[in-house]
Amino acid sequence: MKYLAVAVLIALxxxxxxxxxxxxxxxxxxxxxxxxxxGVYGNPTANKLSASPADGGVSxxxxxDVALADYYLARITHPTSFSTSPALxxxxxxxxxxxxxxxxxxxxxxxxxxxVEYDATTEFDLTVAGTTWFKVDSTAEYGYNKAxxxxxxxxxxxxxxxxx
Numbered sequence: 001m002k003y004l005a006v007a008v009l010i011a012l013x014x015x016x017x018x019x020x021x022x023x024x025x026x027x028x029x030x031x032x033x034x035x036x037x038x039g040v041y042g043n044p045t046a047n048k049l050s051a052s053p054a055d056g057g058v059s060x061x062x063x064x065d066v067a068l069a070d071y072y073l074a075r076i077t078h079p080t081s082f083s084t085s086p087a088l089x090x091x092x093x094x095x096x097x098x099x100x101x102x103x104x105x106x107x108x109x110x111x112x113x114x115x116v117e118y119d120a121t122t123e124f125d126l127t128v129a130g131t132t133w134f135k136v137d138s139t140a141e142y143g144y145n146k147a148x149x150x151x152x153x154x155x156x157x158x159x160x161x162x163x164x
Contacts, residue, residue, distance in 0.1 A: 046147035079155030086151035090143030
């Protein structure tokens with residue numbers, strides 16, 4: 001028995017134990033999106049709403065501030081439905097697009113030529129640190145020679161900064 005107690009005492013310091021230790025961190029955005037100018041729909045004809053200045057509208061402008069070059073994609077989707085509108089009984093046909101309206105450095109001048117467009121979405125590879133302003137076009141046409149009902153119409157442009 002005496003030897004058993006000695007063996008246990010010798011073995012105790014060599015027994016293993018484990019504990020999980022948490023590591024936590026916060027990632028601060030290196031790509032910030034801001035609305036520089038909200039859009040307004042003009043109503044040039046009874047069946048058309050357009051954000052184009054030529055049609056009495058105002059195109060929204062979205063600003064992307066990027067602190068790190070070549071780490072982000074700008075993904076901007078023009079509207080394909082109204083978020084608010086009077087009751088509509090016919091089809092609304094949507095068109096639109098996104099283009100670069102201004103840049104903070106000349107090295108960004110190729111963004112428009114390299115953009116990727118699919119469905120209602122346009123993606124830009126933000127390969128240069130700095131600020132880029134994007135203009136969004138949006139047009140909604142109602143039915144076939146059918147007037148939009150009177151009321152307030154709102155649509156949302158979705159802007160995202162996607163980490164590559």
